Amino acid sequence: MHLSLAVGLSALLFGTGVYGVLARRNAVAVLMAVELMLNAANLDLVAFDAWFKDNLHGGQVFALFVVVVAAAEVGVGLAIVLAVFRLRDTVAVDALTQLADRDPPARADTVASDSAP
Amino acid sequence: MSVIQSIDYAAIGPPVVLGLTAVVVLLLDLFLPPSRRGAATWIALAGTLGALGFTGWLATDNARGTFCYPHAGCAYVTDDFTMFFQLLFLIVLVVVLLLSRSAIAEESLPTGEFHFLLLSSATGMLVLAAGRDLITLLVALEVVSLPAFVLVGLRRGDARASEAALKFFLFSVVSTGLTVYGMALTYGVTGTLQVDGIRSALDGVHVAGGPKSSLAAAAVVLVVVGFAFKVSAVPFHFWTPDTYQGAPVPVAAFLSTASKAAGFAGLLVLLFDAFGPYADVWGPVVAVLAAVTMTVGNLVALRQWHLVRLLAWSTVAQAGYMLVPLGVAATSAGRDIPELKSAGEALLIYLAIYVAMNLGAFACAIAVMRREPRGAITDLRGLVRRSPLLAIVFALFLTALAGLPPGVAGLFAKVVVLREAVHGHVTWLAVVAAVNAVIGLAYYLRVAALMFAGADDEEPVRAPTVAARRSPTVTAGVSISLAATLGLSVYPQPVFDFARHAVGVTNAAHP
Numbered sequence: 303m304h305l306s307l308a309v310g311l312s313a314l315l316f317g318t319g320v321y322g323v324l325a326r327r328n329a330v331a332v333l334m335a336v337e338l339m340l341n342a343a344n345l346d347l348v349a350f351d352a353w354f355k356d357n358l359h360g361g362q363v364f365a366l367f368v369v370v371v372a373a374a375e376v377g378v379g380l381a382i383v384l385a386v387f388r389l390r391d392t393v394a395v396d397a398l399t400q401l402a403d404r405d406p407p408a409r410a411d412t413v414a415s416d417s418a419p
Numbered sequence: 420m421s422v423i424q425s426i427d428y429a430a431i432g433p434p435v436v437l438g439l440t441a442v443v444v445l446l447l448d449l450f451l452p453p454s455r456r457g458a459a460t461w462i463a464l465a466g467t468l469g470a471l472g473f474t475g476w477l478a479t480d481n482a483r484g485t486f487c488y489p490h491a492g493c494a495y496v497t498d499d500f501t502m503f504f505q506l507l508f509l510i511v512l513v514v515v516l517l518l519s520r521s522a523i524a525e526e527s528l529p530t531g532e533f534h535f536l537l538l539s540s541a542t543g544m545l546v547l548a549a550g551r552d553l554i555t556l557l558v559a560l561e562v563v564s565l566p567a568f569v570l571v572g573l574r575r576g577d578a579r580a581s582e583a584a585l586k587f588f589l590f591s592v593v594s595t596g597l598t599v600y601g602m603a604l605t606y607g608v609t610g611t612l613q614v615d616g617i618r619s620a621l622d623g624v625h626v627a628g629g630p631k632s633s634l635a636a637a638a639v640v641l642v643v644v645g646f647a648f649k650v651s652a653v654p655f656h657f658w659t660p661d662t663y664q665g666a667p668v669p670v671a672a673f674l675s676t677a678s679k680a681a682g683f684a685g686l687l688v689l690l691f692d693a694f695g696p697y698a699d700v701w702g703p704v705v706a707v708l709a710a711v712t713m714t715v716g717n718l719v720a721l722r723q724w725h726l727v728r729l730l731a732w733s734t735v736a737q738a739g740y741m742l743v744p745l746g747v748a749a750t751s752a753g754r755d756i757p758e759l760k761s762a763g764e765a766l767l768i769y770l771a772i773y774v775a776m777n778l779g780a781f782a783c784a785i786a787v788m789r790r791e792p793r794g795a796i797t798d799l800r801g802l803v804r805r806s807p808l809l810a811i812v813f814a815l816f817l818t819a820l821a822g823l824p825p826g827v828a829g830l831f832a833k834v835v836v837l838r839e840a841v842h843g844h845v846t847w848l849a850v851v852a853a854v855n856a857v858i859g860l861a862y863y864l865r866v867a868a869l870m871f872a873g874a875d876d877e878e879p880v881r882a883p884t885v886a887a888r889r890s891p892t893v894t895a896g897v898s899i900s901l902a903a904t905l906g907l908s909v910y911p912q913p914v915f916d917f918a919r920h921a922v923g924v925t926n927a928a929h930p
Contacts, residue, residue: 382568386578
């Protein structure tokens with residue numbers, strides 16, 4: 303198989319991932335899009351490794367590490383998404399606007415209600 | 420080929436000590452009764468001091484390397500550059516541990532988990548500073564970030580903390596995705612993952628030009644983007660104010676100092692060592708990032724009313740100043756080796772001084788917010804009458820961040836950076852930085868002046884909303900930052916020398 307096939311597919315995957323990150327509002331969907339980006343990098347790494355016939359198999363080893371990193375990211379990410387969902391009943395990223403640049407509160411005591419339990 | 424590798428355990432000592440301490444603290448939390456769990460602070464502190472001693476010993480020793488490639492450099496190196504950053508991270512960690520003790524008790528954060536996550540993140544930083552290999556750098560970067568997400572969202576049942584954590588997380592994973600893809604392309608162009616190997620391979624690729632060279636340029640930009648997120652450079656800064664506001668304030672202090680310094684450590688290794696031949700590509704990119712970051716950070720900081728948000732936007736602006744010395748690579752005069760070397764030196768000096776001042780400002784914010792949990796800047800009015808010492812120290816840190824006396828350290832930092840920009844013939848960047856320093860004065864001094872202002876007719880001096888309780892650990896944290904800032908103001912020479920040695924060992928000095 304020619305190298306350009308794998309690299310082209312990987313670029314396509316990466317592009318799909320970037321589009322997903324930018325276009326999707328659901329936090330879980332964004333996470334999936336990020337996985338596409340990471341796996342595009344993996345495909346590249348393995349393809350280049352085979353192409354170079356790398357003695358140290360740097361690309362394959364790197365790909366394994368990326369898989370581990372991706373798994374850890376998903377583990378932490380889903381936990382955070384769950385925490386947000388339990389408190390907000392939504393995982394739409396554009397609905398999370400409690401923290402944002404705002405005008406100062408008109409009266410001294412109005413903001414305190416934000417942090418009240 | 421031998422698969423058994425000898426490991427120099429002394430070289431990896433500091434992160435190993437810190438990592439083991441993290442595990443011990445987490446396990447001990449299971450066995451101690453709740454009333455005695457506060458001991459975790461002292462165990463973590465002991466581990467940190469142990470790692471600090473270890474690093475101090477390594478710093479006096481010759482540079483070591485371990486996890487070496489057969490015919491190339493090593494993946495983990497303890498040269499002066501590494502030592503500079505490791506000492507910086509460990510000192511910050513000591514202060515953050517002190518600052519977080521009262522926050523853990525008052526916000527009922529899980530003690531064992533908090534310390535475990537904080538130490539894990541710091542362990543990642545120690546490795547990041549020593550990593551000279553794309554895999555090591557990436558894994559260390561993730562070890563820095565992953566515990567930090569959880570630390571930000573550790574306040575249970577607080578919707579704002581979870582929101583802060585999610586925003587931080589999403590920005591971080593997307594930028595990691597870009598970095599990894601950039602690293603994969605780098606591997607594709609150069610066929611190696613080791614920083615020195617990449618440099619020599621890229622030298623050839625750059626001269627040859629063609630599509631391979633364009634691919635390398637794309638890889639360089641993608642990797643820069645990932646680290647620009649870490650140092651919260653505009654336009655990758657959007658998470659910064661929200662995350663700092665939603666996180667426990669000591670965690671925000673940690674993110675704004677140690678985590679940002681870790682980003683710069685990675686950026687320096689990659690840009691100066693690995694991507695050195697492509698300075699003509701990343702130089703202009705970084706110069707523009709620096710100008711935009713300073714300007715946006717300062718302008719938005721002008722209209723903040725929340726203390727932590729103000730400090731957050733100020734850290735964005737400060738990241739811009741720190742990128743200025745790297746921006747000298749935008750001109751061909753700035754790309755010659757001695758100039759790049761002194762640019763790196765300026766960045767390290769600014770970073771050390773910034774960390775001292777900013778940690779102090781956050782420490783004072785913590786002390787203030789123990790009484791005024793709302794965190795509005797107007798609540799600071801008349802602070803000098805309620806706690807004169809705190810008001811004076813806070814004002815000192817803020818004026819230092821603005822670059823004014825009496826905390827002359829901030830002034831040194833600004834001068835060093837501006838001098839680099841002028842020497843590197845990026846005069847426009849020096850002008851932008853100077854204008855920004857003036858804009859910065861406005862909001863730093865507004866806060867400082869408010870603390871010394873008298874009562875206003877419209878808004879009378881409010882009684883503290885929470886009874887003032889002194890926390891000895893917060894006081895200790897403020898004191899260490901104050902000592903560091905004053906020390907850097909009075910006798911900065913040792914840090915300047917250290918920075919010169921630290922950059923001297925990177926490849927920028929020996930092309």
